[in-house]
Structure formats: structure tokens, C-alpha cells
């Protein structure tokens with residue numbers, strides 16, 4: 001049965017985001033680690049990143065993004081049935097960031113939990129929420145991607161510390177009766193993948209059950225890059241095929257923002273013009289699970305994404321994990 005034939009459709013009714021105040025430029029980084037603005041811009045497209053203040057936690061970023069999304073949706077926190085937070089940088093090992101957000105929003109009803117798929121986290125969280133809606137179990141859902149990756153970085157490793165930033169983005173999903181037509185608004189298809197064989201290419205060398213510490217991010221960048229372009233192109237193609245669309249039908253790709261060259265190579269392999277890709281990596285760097293909703297928020301607010309547009313969210317991260325979601329705005 002085609003993914004288009006469902007009773008309930010998850011409509012994305014609002015988006016919000018939050019970026020910490022402090023901006024760290026490439027030039028400022030070059031004063032502390034052996035790198036240059038030219039190298040970072042040429043190899044990644046990144047010019048700056050936001051860094052959370054001391055004491056500012058992932059749940060704080062997530063709560064601000066959630067408040068903005070709720071305000072845009074015009075619904076109170078009490079109307080939310082479920083909160084899913086995608087994060088790999090929780091405030092504490094437990095409880096979840098999602099329950100902290102629930103409390104900070106003043107909610108005492110519904111349920112909240114985290115999803116951990118690193119940079120693919122937002123796409124995973126969206127797929128989880130979509131399936132709860134399709135099952136008829138919830139009506140209004142907050143899906144949030146929030147990270148403080150600055151806390152995981154080895155600031156002496158120039159191969160990784162220049163790449164990441166902090167931030168949060170959130171969407172409100174609402175269950176609407178599906179018309180089961182290609183013009184339905186909302187989430188039309190999702191696809192998730194993982195392959196644990198690639199652990200050593202991108203991981204954090206610490207954790208409660210291994211080292212009892214938080215650890216630092218470690219990455220073999222060149223190999224991750226190669227896998228990213230191959231996997232992302234395949235998952236976008238499969239997600240389109242699931243729902244009977246073609247690459248030419250996509251108005252905007254809203255990708256995970258790891259590296260401008262990955263975004264351009266993926267679009268080119270799909271036969272799409274790079275002008276159709278929303279790029280925020282220059283301002284936000286790689287914010288892991290937060291990058292897709294942060295990019296979505298930028299392009300909705302500047303008027304590029306309009307009601308009825310067909311959007312493709314796609315992401316790849318540690319695990320490896322990867323996935324895509326086809327959404328009519």
C-alpha cells in the first residue's frame with residue numbers, strides 16, 4: 001500500500017528556533033587552533049557558529065525553540081499530547097531533555113521522550129511522531145531538535161572543532177484527516193536507515209557505561225563525507241519512489257547542514273539545481289539534530305518556502321544513521 005493511503009496526516013503547522021547569543025567566527029577559532037578562515041570556508045562553507053553560554057543547556061535551547069513554534073501555531077502548551085526531542089547532547093544522562101522541556105513549558109499532561117540518532121535525529125523524531133499520529137494516538141505533537149555540541153568537542157582537534165555549533169529548532173505537528181491525494185499537506189513519506197558497522201568513523205569516546213565520562217567527538221571526516229553523499233542520494237530517491245514523486249517535483253531540499261560540499265554533491269547527483277537547497281551551514285555550522293528545523297525556520301521566515309511547496313528533509317549522522325522525510329508545507 002502506498003504511504004499516501006492513511007487516515008491521518010501529520011501537518012506541520014508551525015516552526016520555531018533558537019540560537020545562543022554568542023557567535024564564534026572562523027577568525028576567532030584560528031587564534032586558538034591551527035586553522036584559517038580560508039580553509040574552513042573552502043572545505044566546508046562554514047563562516048561562524050553559535051555557542052551556548054555557561055549554564056545554558058540543551059533543554060533551555062529546546063524550550064525557547066518550542067515556545068516560538070507554539071506561538072506561531074497559536075496553541076497553548078497544554079494542547080500538546082507528546083514531545084519528542086532529538087538530541088545527542090542531553091543536559092544529563094537521564095532524565096530526558098523532553099521531560100525537562102515539558103516541565104519548562106508548564107505542561108503536566110501528555111508524554112515526552114528523547115530520540116538519539118545524532119545528526120539524523122530530527123528526521124527520526126519526525127518519523128516517530130508521524131507514526132503516533134497515523135496510529136490515531138495523538139493529535140498535537142512538538143518535535144524538537146536541540147544540541148549543545150560545543151560541549152562534546154575536543155577544542156585542540158582542528159579536524160572536528162571547526163565544524164559544529166549549538167542551536168535548536170522545533171515544529172508543531174497536528175493530525176488532520178488525510179485526503180489521500182498527492183496534494184495533501186503534511187508528512188507524505190519517511191524513510192529511516194542505520195548501519196552500526198561504521199561506528200568508528202563517527203563517535204564520542206566516552207559515556208556512562210564505558211568510561212563514566214562524557215567524552216569527545218571523533219570523526220574520520222573524509223570517509224563520512226563519501227558515505228554521506230551516497231546514502232543521502234539513495235534515501236531521497238527511495239522516499240520519492242515510495243510516494244510517486246520525482247526529483248523535479250521537489251521545491252526545496254532542507255538538508256542536515258554538515259558541509260556545503262555534501263549539500264551540493266547530493267543535489268547534483270539527484271539532478272537538482274543547487275539553488276533549490278536551503279543552506280545555513282555558513283551561519284550555523286553543523287548543529288546535528290537541530291540543523292534541519294533551524295534551516296526550515298530560516299527559509300519559512302524569509303518567504304522562500306510557501307504553503308503547498310514540496311520539501312525534502314534529509315540527514316545522515318553517527319551510527320551510521322540516515323533518513324529522509326517528504327513534506328508538503
Ligand code: UT7
Pocket residue numbers: 034035036039040043044119158159160162220221222223224225228257258259262286288316317318
Ligand atoms: O554531521 C555528521 C556528518 N558529518 C559530516 O558529514 C562531515 C563530513 N566530512 C567533511 O565535512 C569533510 O571531510 C571535512 C570538512 C571534515 C574535512 O574536509 P576534507 O576535504 O575531507 O579534508 P581532509 O580531512 O581530507 O583533510 C585535508 C587536509 C589534511 O591535511 P593533509 O593531511 O592533506 O596535510 C588535514 O590535516 O586538511 C587538513 N585539515 C585542516 N587544515 C586547516 C583538517 N582540518 C583542518 C582545519 N584547518 N580545520
